[in-house]
Amino acid sequence: MNAWLPRTLAQWFALLISIVALVACLLLGLSHEPKQALLSYLFAFFFFTGLSIGSLALLMIHAITGGAWGDFIRPPLLAAARLLPLMSLAAIPVLVWTRVLYPWTGSPSGAQPYGWYLADTFFVIRTVVYFVVWIGCLVAFTHNLGDRVRARRTAAPGLIVFGVTSLLASVDWAVSLTPHWHSSMFGMMVGTGWLLAACALATTVAASRRDRDTVVSSDVLHDLGNMLLMFVLAWSYLAFMQYLTIWIADLPDENAWYILRTLTSWRYLAWFLVAFNFALPFAVLLSRAAKRNPAWLCKIAVMLLVASFADAFWLIVPGLRAGGFALRWTDLCAPVGIGALWWCGWVGQLRAARSTWTSSATAGGELEHPHG
């Protein structure tokens, strides 16, 4: 458990920044502009939780498919997935102030006809259940990680659970900000976005300068580039199809979500996502040379990580900021607070994961027998 304790000066500094930012966001923000402060907090929580869940799902995918790529990105993914308990604590402000944040609470008409589902207590119970299930998956999976066959047996049901819970959680946390809106594609789009963010984070680490000359071959980078391309295409397909079906039907219940996001000044953020979460990475990742070049791949992965962050902002924040594009000071505080805390934990877990998986590799373990 000592991987949780900050060891370096940078980690202590991050922890300090995190505490200051979170206290500012929750204490000052809540007394000053409670709804907007919680909205900022929700979007930061949504992004970093998604990064952890996406990492766990990507690890599980690799446990089933195998392949050398997964062994190289295991430490950063494992470190991110192990932060799920921390993220469950980060959910507490959302659960405590559910009534402040969500429009369907309080007035009984707000939630009709979903009254029995969108009730405060049931919402809190569901969020607790998601985290219990995810942490259960994490514990079971990491326990079996040393044994390929047992890891595969845990990963298969784990991925089914990921599919269902990520869909339900994204509906609870993000869709219910617009209570009457629904889209059957939303959960899958968010789940794919989480996998994309996790893959981008792992690729950034694998292709970054520190690791470049030591272990990662250009074949592995090529595989990671192809995976990024696949996630970019999957996300773009789902995001576009959701837009197309709603645009072409043009029904009042459904189009409110997009009218707010594409006809007000929020549309510049939509164009940003089209450019940086689809068009540019797609064009660059088509090139074989770019996928095999660590510097290029690293730049693309960082760009996709930033775009995924913007995507989380786009999914959450406009819901309660109907006047068009606007930033609050808590939009900076909340992600810095949760992000610094997440980073502080991630660096410690990464160090622990690296020492575990490097020692087992030298002892003739995982890295010796990549299949596929």
Added chain:
Amino acid sequence: MSVRLHGLLAEFADDRQLLEAVRRTRDAGYFASCVEAYSPYPVEGLDQALGARHHWVPFWMLIGAIGGGTFTYWLEWYSAAVNYPINVGGRPTFSWPAFIPPAVEMTILCAVLLGVGAVLFGARLPRVCHSLFESHEFERATSDRFFVLVRGDDPHFDPLATQRFLETLSPLSVVEVAEE
């Protein structure tokens, strides 16, 4: 030597020997464009061993993708918004999101068609008759034998010297392939 040689064909028992033979043949100075390898199944690393060749396939696929996608999107715009505009439930005649899926499908279709065309053209297919088919040994290239062919048009090719070189690779056999 009244018959012109298409090349010399060396036969090997497994893929590792094939890979080694290709490497040594290339190291001996024979050109990438004149050394050919035949195997019943794809052998990993064989492409690299044969050496870099310029493939036109990705280029033509890109042309097909851009051309097919752009033309389809233009066609949809022209037919729905210019040539024969009709009102469909009050939607704009130029319904740009609805035009994207057909354009994407045509992008993929044209890329694949031009890619297949480029592969066939580059491999000089279809072709019903080839000098290699005259060799009796070559029949097993599709079941359990591996072959290296050094073509006669390589500037380093010399019927006797090349034959002697191929013998050093410990093949099962080295046979002459006559030009048809």
